[in-house]
Amino acid sequence: MLKEILSGEACAQCRLCCIFDRYDVWETPVFTAELCERIREARPGTEFVTKDGGYIFRVGELRGDELFSCPALTDTGCMLGDDKPFDCRIWPYRIMEVGGRRAITLASICDELYHRPLSQLVDFLKAGLADRIFAYADLHPEIVKPYYEGYPVLLFEKKPL
Structure with a gap:
């Protein structure tokens, strides 16, 4: 979705969006039931919890500098290929609720x-x-996250929530 502005090579080398620490674990993507099944088939120990009609990873408490890697991440990139969750397809853009309005950050x-x-x-x-x-x-309103300080707001939706 972002191939015109973000190269796949840059993403493949970085992978920061697929690894979470205790401060950004709230950013894990929202999955559909079908994608959860695909991940569970490849990684049977993966657990999900429901979130407003979608699913997010069950992540235990992370301590210190402990990291959580997305179970869909492999040595060659995302096992889901072009079927990634919408959150992942638009990242680093985020959709958040800011003061009662949706905004892209x-x-x-x-x-x-x-x-x-x-x-x-x-x-x-x-x-x-x-x-x-x-x-x-x-x-899919479950993908709208509450505003988190430090995310520059790039564009507000024209209509209020």
Whole structure:
């Protein structure tokens, strides 16, 4: 979904979006039941919990510098290929609720996009991606996360929640 602006090679080398510490474990993606099954077939010990109609990983308490890696992450990348959860397909863009409105924000840990001009990132959203994100969130409100301080707001939805 972001191939025009973010290279697959950069993502494959980085993988920061697939590894979580105790401070960003809230960012784990929301999965469909079908994707949960695919992951469980490959990684039988993987557990999920429901979240507003979707599923997220059951992650135990992380201590210190302990990390949680997405069970779909393999040595060659994501086992789900192009069938990744929507959260993953739009990352580092995030959809969050900010003051009663949905907004598209940017995760600052993605070096590849974070150092680009904000105008380029916003223009890419305005070229159609924002409409797709908001439309998906209409059907799957479970992907909308509460606003987390430090995420630059790039674009507010035109209509209130």
